Amino acid sequence: KQIIIQQLPLVMITTSEDENPYAIFETLNERGLQLEESDLIRNHVFMQLSLTEQDRFNDEHWMPFEQKFEETDDYSGVDLTEFYRDYMMRTGEYVQKNEIYHQFKRRTSEMTPRELVDELSYYGDLYLWIQRPETAPNEELTNALRRLQYLEIGTAHQLVLNLLYRWDSDDLSIDELLETLHGLESFVLRRFICGRSTRGYYRTFPIAARSIEDDDVKGSLFAYLKSQGWPDDTELLDNILRFDMYNRDKKKTWLVLRTLEEQFGHREPVQYDELTIEHVMPQTIDDNEWGDEWKAMLGDEWERIHDQWLHALGNLTLSGYNPELSNRPFDEKRELLMESHVELNGYFEECDNWTEKTIRERNQELAERLASIWRVPQVDD
Template identity: 35%
Template structure:
């Protein structure tokens, strides 16, 4: 899903800046993958994903990175929702998986769950356990019962009736027992997807539904639903951090008043005049100034403006020694260099430092 790439690039940049751990970064990738896949299974329209991912980076609480991303996903509803376990189970049980465009991805993940020796399913073909042939043999009709036509119509292409094989032509429309005991058949197969088939003697409606439930439960563990304690989630709900419903302005920052507001306006004008590409964005906890990415973030405080410069501390030239190394500290904003300003007399010194960060990111 290409529209997620700008968001993921921003998260990766934060990972490189040590705002989150490798495990947290990987978990975010998996969460995005689960979000997109669950929506595809549940038939949620994709036309909202562009806006969803384009605004998400601005909603993150960098002090509680992974937790806030879970909260962002969990608070989305209606057409932006993250389908929960109940919805995924229900839809996966009845979905026409055979004609699903991501069927190979689905079967590959199910087959290779917890495997170290990965199976390349591209060399296999998809097998309908109950055949597609509308003229089923008498053996199949007897196994399925009097309503065999209805069962074939409703369950033929569902997950419970599909598996993988390299013996598609040999299995063909044979009875289930023949498919199981034939050389290369289900009882002779090394695939995880065929393990429970080896334990079944008759293939009927109940067994198809039972296997579908088994595989759908596996899917819940592969494509996980994010989880947060209700009291933690309620805190995010009370903060109303979602950008889609709320655009922040200068008035939303408690400490941008009086002298601090005057200093901020002067500084903002100077920063924006560095280049026509500079954009000012109002985030939850700070104001970001960016070109390709943030080069300085301003965090309003009661008696000063705290600036975070997006540089390694070793990169900054600080002749007056006013910068602080925050490399291993978790704070709002991007970068490892912190500097404060509490008077408009400091603006020239501060702009000298800001321009170093701007020049670095512009050149890159």
């Protein structure tokens, strides 16, 4: 503590009434002070105001805008710098992370501070729908945006922002918007299962936004995404046979299983927050009575079967009895699964055993259902 007090220099700069502190701040920053891009943008905006305007503008306009992104009791804070970047890329122009401030200055040079904060506040509201889906204006959109969160595609936020603006401006109907967001789901999920690289997404999605044609938003966007490699059913079904879905990404696995369950059309709402992902063939086969039963059921190649199929879609389901199920033998697991009221588990009623053959069969059935839910849309070449 004493070393910090003795060696940490403190500089106080006093300005006269006719000096703009924001201009002095920018001059100092040009000499090497490392700050967030959002701090530099704020400073730039205030430099456009006279000294007598700054306090009022801050209280009435700027602070209410920035406070939208702050942490609340219900939500974590949202990064302002990332918002500025996605805001600028929404029309398809790529912005490097170290160029956010300079690009912002260039692209907003014709706007007054008031015009700018009004536009930022408007797009900020749309952006927060993406980050906080529960704040979206209707339930269908909330569900669609929440699903995108499970896919963890932050690189597509500028594209989604573009689409939300088009809907809010009445250029897209709600049905068209939902179809477009679902298509984005399909593109990302199919590529995930087929092992396609995500490395280029940081360029793919801004270009996708630029590719949109005003008179055919959905068709033009889907045509572009298809040109970037949208796996067809043959590739999807082939890859899912040997895909360790749970091991690769638990959030995407949850999205798939929940969506498969929702397709049954429950009369009463399902409490999904009470369900967890369950491995039918357990994650651990021990050297005990339960383990011996599993080894006998799986056969001489039980180790290979366990390694190959453990995390496959066909071996996964949803249950509220995860602790009780544990590593129990299949007969006991089946009884508990049938009590869970999860429609996915109705499959096990007719299963007398759980072997490589039955896991493969269920894997194929679920894969075909997955392909029918997340389709590749037909688009004009």
